[in-house]
Amino acid sequence: MLDKNGIAKRIAKEVQDGMYVNLGIGIPTLVANYIPDGISVVLQSENGLLGMGPFPIDGQEDADLINAGKQTITTLPGSSTFDSALSFGMIRAGKVDLTILGAMEVSENGDIANWKIPGKMVKGMGGAMDLVASAQNIIVAMQQVNKHGESKLLKACSLPLTGVNCVKKIVTELGVYEVKDGAFHLLERAPGVSVEEIKKATLGKLVIAGDISEMIL
Amino acid sequence: MLDKNGIAKRIAKEVQDGMYVNLGIGIPTLVANYIPDGISVVLQSENGLLGMGPFPIDGQEDADLINAGKQTITTLPGSSTFDSALSFGMIRAGKVDLTILGAMEVSENGDIANWKIPGKMVKGMGGAMDLVASAQNIIVAMQQVNKHGESKLLKACSLPLTGVNCVKKIVTELGVYEVKDGAFHLLERAPGVSVEEIKKATLGKLVIAGDISEMIL
């Protein structure tokens, strides 16, 4: 079974040289730590930056330079800043190659819910609805099972949707799934996780074709 | 009767302090020469400049700095450059206070034709259609009578239209007209021009209310 860093590490293997990538808050942010040497990507922060760098050295933080999670950051050589409309313009135009974000639920047809729990204070969708509606390639990083032991890979989402028919791939503590043709297609098992465990943890339609190998991290 | 410079001089009196103004090619360009001292305006050139200045001193022309008529120009302090989309964005949003342009024909309801003569090579509308459809305040500078002695202030335009119901004021060699309620309302006569001459030179509905004074230039 993978911990948060394991999930991030596995997702980092999906990142290809030359990609423009948007990382959501939470596990997706950790992905940046695991991008292999020799792979050069440009991170987009939807508040208006291409070329996001690591956190600043203590004492060098700049209140005018933050990411979409409102954290102080730095820029890398070749970065550019722009306004919020252009930022979402490039997202909408499909120029951001890969979006990685968290989810509360995903359905077998690729619907995603990650912004609202009825009865709880709603903070807002931020840029998530724009990202999932626009990105060519969306990978979800999430826990497959909630704290009550219930699957979050569902036939249909029970929570209000963020977007429909958009998630392409999911990496959880248990495995890697491709979402297509109305089903979760198991691609890899997490280390030490059996196909049986994955079946129990998946409520939506699960396709297991042939032997499923354990992932190599 | 006014010559081209006279028409420009009369129009210059319509320009108010603090206005953003777009001047078309031809007579409108001359208006800049007659803006009174103490009146500060910013000229917009729709190829992407606010704060257009006079022609450069011989030898100082810059191929990268032209106006919408493709003439070499200069910038004034406080100028800004931008792309063509933003340039027409500010026009469309009504931020340009006054547009002055030429016309082949104007109709009594404010339609304008100035871009196409059937049977002749059509060069294109350039920015004229955007300007007339968007500007709050449009003044037309034109000859009221063509070389065959025919009026160009008409009931309805005979040439293909550039815009409908948009011209607010017209200054010709014969007079100044406000266009409203489906008629040309004569406001002023050009020096030495009689009301009779104006009537003969106007095919569209002409409203003459009371004594019409001669303009003061």
Next chain:
Amino acid sequence: MNKVIKNAEEAVRDIEDGMTLMLGGFGLCGIPENCITALVKKGTKNLTCISNNAGVDDFGIGLMLQGKQVKKMISSYVGENAEFERQLLSGELEVELIPQGTLATRCMAAGYGMPAIFTPAGVGTEVAEGKEVRNFNGKDYLMEMAFEADFAIVKAWKGDTMGNLIYKSTARNFNPVMAMGGKITIAEVEELVPAGELDPDQIHTPGIYVHRIFQGSNYEKRIEQRTVTPKS
């Protein structure tokens, strides 16, 4: 043409109860601190505020919420604010949540004279309720209307006496699109210079969009999430 006014009090003098405001900034980054303070002091009520966020309890728009000046917030994300939550749950405050890109583009649409725009954001979700859906090239889009605001209030890094603005780094965010969206636009800047000192090619917001400008003072520039790498 001189758009310079004295200070924030003069800038907001004619903002009246019930008006709609756009307020620039993302989180606490790039917010018009001086004008917010002046609005709090003025006590204008029943405001509709279009702003990506609603500040924190004791800073930014949070200060206006403390003063119960806001009737409605139009935002994409309103966390980090306990008073906001209290007013919302008690029904004192109305909130309309909008996808961030839709929010930015609706402001921009106003500045570009476009009455409406199309975006795929929110298709198939509750955001789409009551909105026209239209298919282009096999993909569904929502038609979203341009925003109208009585006043837009933005913060820039540098500005000149003709209202030209330059923003710094990610403090740019919503400021340029909101600057274009106000019937009257107020800009507060850290440094105000005479016309001619800024490079025309580096202007982010041309002065034609800005009606009032002043040099602000005492910028706190509070950091919401101070994240650092330890000195090695």
Next chain:
Amino acid sequence: MNKVIKNAEEAVRDIEDGMTLMLGGFGLCGIPENCITALVKKGTKNLTCISNNAGVDDFGIGLMLQGKQVKKMISSYVGENAEFERQLLSGELEVELIPQGTLATRCMAAGYGMPAIFTPAGVGTEVAEGKEVRNFNGKDYLMEMAFEADFAIVKAWKGDTMGNLIYKSTARNFNPVMAMGGKITIAEVEELVPAGELDPDQIHTPGIYVHRIFQGSNYEKRIEQRTVTPKS
């Protein structure tokens, strides 16, 4: 990530007969001179060119017209070109005339992922024929579609190895909106610098929109209307 290529020949290598191109520039100001020369040399035919103007007889897109490479021009103004007129009257060349602001905004729409935009330009004229008219707040607008181009070819003043671009003065014009509109965007620049040398806040076109970049040479920068004030 290095988007640098050697020269114009390499930049246009895979532009094929029948493709649609966007070409930046206004008149002869800010046109991609090197790429036009390379396209003429390559002899690609049946091109649809989206460009505000069509050059003059012996410069700019006029050179491509001389080579009978253009099937269709989509422009706002095509004067100043005798060969253009000859081909148009003989039926060899097709032309679609579009209001200048509509042209710019349709390019921008592509770069902003907006399938269509609304503009009042052309309402009630022959430009409106066959187009959807829609009333917002009492005013009529035409719905105009975003442009699609196989390649956008633009000219900038400075660029870096990651494709970030800065334009100079009014040579900016259509270049930024077209840079955003191409499936593949080629930028030629007067000066190419390493990533990190340009101020991030001064970038006009972020590199994400640019796929190939090279430093051009031998810029003629011809002036179409040399207007001067005599030395006193």
